Amino acid sequence: MRNVKYLKCTRCSREYPALPDMTTCDCGGILDVVYDYDSIRTSLTKETLRERADHTMWRYRELLPIEEDTVPQGLRVGSSPLYESERIAEDLGIKKLYIKDDGFNPTSSLKDRASAMAVTKAKEAGYSTIACSSTGNAASSLAGNAAASGIKTYIFVPSRAPKGKIAQLLMFGANLTAVDGSYEETFELSKKAIDKYGWYNRNAAVNPYLSEGKKTVALEICEQLDFIAPDFVAVSVGDGCTIAGVYKGFYDMYRIGLIDRIPRLISVQAEGCCPINTAVKENTPLRAQEENTFADSIAVGVPRNADKAIKAIKDSDGICVNVSDDEIREAQKYLAKNAGVFAEPAGAAATAGLRKLCREGKLEKDATVVTIATGNGLKDIDSAIKTVSEPIHCKNDLKEFEEKFGLK
Ligand SMILES: *Cc1c(COP(=O)(O)O)cnc(C)c1O
Numbered sequence: 001m002r003n004v005k006y007l008k009c010t011r012c013s014r015e016y017p018a019l020p021d022m023t024t025c026d027c028g029g030i031l032d033v034v035y036d037y038d039s040i041r042t043s044l045t046k047e048t049l050r051e052r053a054d055h056t057m058w059r060y061r062e063l064l065p066i067e068e069d070t071v072p073q074g075l076r077v078g079s080s081p082l083y084e085s086e087r088i089a090e091d092l093g094i095k096k097l098y099i100k101d102d103g104f105n106p107t108s109s110l111k112d113r114a115s116a117m118a119v120t121k122a123k124e125a126g127y128s129t130i131a132c133s134s135t136g137n138a139a140s141s142l143a144g145n146a147a148a149s150g151i152k153t154y155i156f157v158p159s160r161a162p163k164g165k166i167a168q169l170l171m172f173g174a175n176l177t178a179v180d181g182s183y184e185e186t187f188e189l190s191k192k193a194i195d196k197y198g199w200y201n202r203n204a205a206v207n208p209y210l211s212e213g214k215k216t217v218a219l220e221i222c223e224q225l226d227f228i229a230p231d232f233v234a235v236s237v238g239d240g241c242t243i244a245g246v247y248k249g250f251y252d253m254y255r256i257g258l259i260d261r262i263p264r265l266i267s268v269q270a271e272g273c274c275p276i277n278t279a280v281k282e283n284t285p286l287r288a289q290e291e292n293t294f295a296d297s298i299a300v301g302v303p304r305n306a307d308k309a310i311k312a313i314k315d316s317d318g319i320c321v322n323v324s325d326d327e328i329r330e331a332q333k334y335l336a337k338n339a340g341v342f343a344e345p346a347g348a349a350a351t352a353g354l355r356k357l358c359r360e361g362k363l364e365k366d367a368t369v370v371t372i373a374t375g376n377g378l379k380d381i382d383s384a385i386k387t388v389s390e391p392i393h394c395k396n397d398l399k400e401f402e403e404k405f406g407l408k
């Protein structure tokens, strides 16, 4: 790869060649892809981007870790909408508010960005089977993107995973194991199986290319805001791969000179499961926590990408905020009602954190903020119905209808 120099350990700084199936450093640290920004900045410019017909995540090819002749695999991922909401900005008391709706992706979550990358790298490396463990969305997106490219999958999810995600997995033909245990135990079982059978590994943190796929969400935000970086970007955090990817995308754009500063990241976790925010706030090593939240996608007691996530929060002068399940439910309704964006609980968590910070007066009045809705609400109908009320029933009778709505 001409654009990639090497992979570098985030813990001990050891360098490795960027082979398509590289995993972690011998020291156990996770690897980061190091680019040749000097050469990239000459070919990836505002002008060249404007002329590109490719409106998928692969339009930023120079900043992606694939060979020049590699054909991208998977579904049509990326170019999700960035909605501006004047109503919400006014309500929150900030200048501008944008919602990046990544539930718009083909399997309805931001994870498609990482899974399309994983399937592409697996094909590059000549594998025919990919495996992963996941709280649900990484799994369903991998199964969908792999199905599109004729690759077999072995997938491990905790049995608590919402039905929508299970339905996707079974429809996409994954070899699915619902593990009776926590996400941590699910990860451990997948690791044992992958070590034994040598499948391509799409586990968070183990695979250094996933956050490179996820960073395309930040590259798109830059382009959609005409290369003026927002002041804050709110992200919900589980394993930490997403927020690490968001940081990397802005860092890349900064290094090639397309934006002039990196936004401050708002790391949002659930009160019942916030190991990354605790480590940042208390400046202590990461400690495992219970997975005590209904926002299943961020119920990660032992985050695998914590090193990269913590660095992203600190380097961006970020803010950590924890939200209760009730605050997440309120944010789900708020986003849906005020912006027409129906997000799953973890997808609305970032907005819950943002609302909390605004209520506490922590953001400046002239701030421009992007909140990322990471997954679509239809993935978890059971919890959504509990959050709202049952519909009003009525016979085919106009009088009864009018009485029920207090009309006339
Ligand atoms: C995976 C996921 C997250 C968090 O991403 P991490 O990389 O685990 O931190 C947030 N929201 C949704 C909908 C997700 O699927």
Ligand SMILES: [Zn+2]
Pocket (backbone or CB within 6 Å): 009, 010, 011, 012, 013, 014, 025, 026, 027, 028, 029
């Ligand atoms: Zn190392």
